[in-house]
Amino acid sequence: MTGSQALTGSAKQTVRRSVRAVGRLTHEARMVPDFLIVGAQRGGTTSLFRYLRAHPAVLRDRMDKGVHYFDMAYERGFPWYRAHFPLKATARLVERRVGVRPQTFEASPFYMFHPLAPERIARDLPGVKLIVMVRDPVERAFSAHAQEVRRGFESEPFERALELEEERLDGEIAKMVADPSYLSFAVQHHAYRARGRYAEQLERLEGLVGRERIHVIDNQDLATSPESVYDGVLTFLGLPGGQYPAFERHNAAPRASKLSDAVRRELSDYFLPEDERLAGWLGKPPSWR
Structure with missing residues (x-):
């Protein structure tokens, strides 16, 4: 990192702290999220976040894609969380311009998998709508591993990381439930198979908020029919249609290695009953099946 890059990073952190401080002082005058992208x-999720923030009636979190309040920062309290969102006065000005009540949101893809976040969301944001994105869990696991390697959170090759997953996660969820302040590195960074068990996560969300407040998007559908998927999201949120955003892929990264056929088959077999359970929840098979 160059000196100018370090300075830029430091300056960004200073700006963030200043914005948060002002936000906390004015939290009662701020919006609360109308919807969340939870995983x-x-x-x-990054692509969908950017598509939605381009809508004229959508006001985003002021600094970041995801606040990670319900998973990583819950002890900071709701005023801290609310400090991240736009002022109600800003929303009123936007409403005069666009003719509909603006909505605000954030996208934290750990929320759906975190053992405590869904219940916290249901309790603290009554009426909030939840958007869930699902992807071929084999590809998702391989992509997640590559990301953790890039970020320095994983040192094992993919096959070995899969072998270690059960051992790494053993007892971690129980610790998080027993001590809400406990942050499990393994649950956050090494749950390659576990995060792909979508049906159990959706069933848990449904039990807390009801199916009518959950909208599921198949990643492949977003890639191949973005206009249709986008229209469906706007209908779910009660937002008007209009001009489409630029449907570009975001947060994609080149792979340093290729997934072997043997590992792909093993994972595909592992996820088969999980995907059948997901198909039952969705009422149709997911695209990868």
Whole structure:
């Protein structure tokens, strides 16, 4: 990192701290999220986030894609969370311009998998709508591993990381439930198979908020029919249609290696009953099946 890059990073952190401080002082005058993108990690959430923030009636979190309040920062309290969002006065000005009540949101893809986040969301944001993105869990796991390697959170090759997953996660969820302040590195960074068990996560969300407040998007559909998927999201949120955003892929990264056929088959077999359970929830098979 060059000196100018370090300075830029430091300046950004200073700006963030200043914005948060002002936000906390004015939190009661700020919006709360109307909807959240809650997962899945490496499922296309960054692309969808950018498509939605381009809508004239959508106001985003002021600094970041995801606040990670309900998973990583819950002890900071709701005023801290609310400090991230636009002022109600800003929303009123936008409403006069666009003719509909603006909505605000954030996207934190750990929310759906985190053992405590869904219940916290249901309790603190009554009426919030949830958007879930699903992707071929084999590809999702491989992509997640590549990301953790890039970020320095994983040192094992993919096959070995899969072998270690059960051992790494053993008892971690129980610790998080027993001690809400406990942050599990393994659950956040090494749950390659577990995060791809979508049906159990959707069933848990449904039990907390109801199916009518959950909208599921297949990543492949977003890639091949973005206009149709985008229209469906706007209908779910009660937002008007209009000009489409630029449907570009975001947060994609080149792979340093190729997934072997043997590992692909093993994972595909592992996820088969999980995908059948997902098909039952969705009422149709996911695209990868």
